[in-house]
Amino acid sequence: MYENPKDAQNIVKLTDFHTGHSFAAVAQVEAYWEGLRQDRLLPKRSDIDPRGIEAALEYAFILERVAPGVARMRIAGSHLSDLMGMEVRGMPITAFLSTESRRRFSDMLEELFATPAVGSLALRNETGEAEGRMILLPLKSDMGDVSRMLGCFMTKGDIAADPCRFNIENIQIRPIAVNQPAVDPAPQAPVAETPRPAPRPTTGATGVPYLRLVKSDS
DSSP, X not given: OXXXXXXXXXXXXXXXXOTTSTTHHHHHHHHHHHHHHTTXXXXXXXXXXXXXXXXXXXXXXXXXXXXXXXXXXXXXOHHHHHHHXXXXXXXXXXXXXXXXXXXXXXXXXXHHHXXXXXXXXXXXXXXXXXXXXXEEEEEEOTTSSEEEEEEEEEEEEOOOSSSOOXXXXXXXXXXXXXXXXXXXXXXXXXXXXXXXXXXXXXXXXXXXXXXXXXXOOO
């Protein structure tokens, strides 16, 4: 599915992944993205290795932003082609949505790229016989701009009709938090007191120091 896979240095091991999840592929792709990101704001497109999400490849895709609110599918798994009944690479992601849902989706998409943030969607097809979950995870391009997105779209139910288009039931947008290690403020060095000059001895007219005897009245 992915173009030019490279040796991965940050592949997440998901041996303890909860496979009983109703939309397990969506959760796996999100966990992989979080593992790549670590303490950074976003991972790069070049960080993605298909071996890290092998069990979810048929549901995964990568988007490229081509205009405000518009992103085309650069790479897409076989499940997405099955939904449309055709090859979907090069198509806008909104092709999977009903006409009524496309404007709402485009507004959300632009917010995810601009913030950046993670988007999660609950979807149902126009006949009501299939439901879906989609997650959208921003990526940096090799140029450093936020113009790519790793995604996953998994459905359950009857998708016999193609193209199968979906209505948006719910959208959740989650800002991305960067974990910064706590740093204690450096202790301030004590301020040294400026030494006072020693009193100079009294001198006579000749400049030679002398002692003056003061007699007591007693």
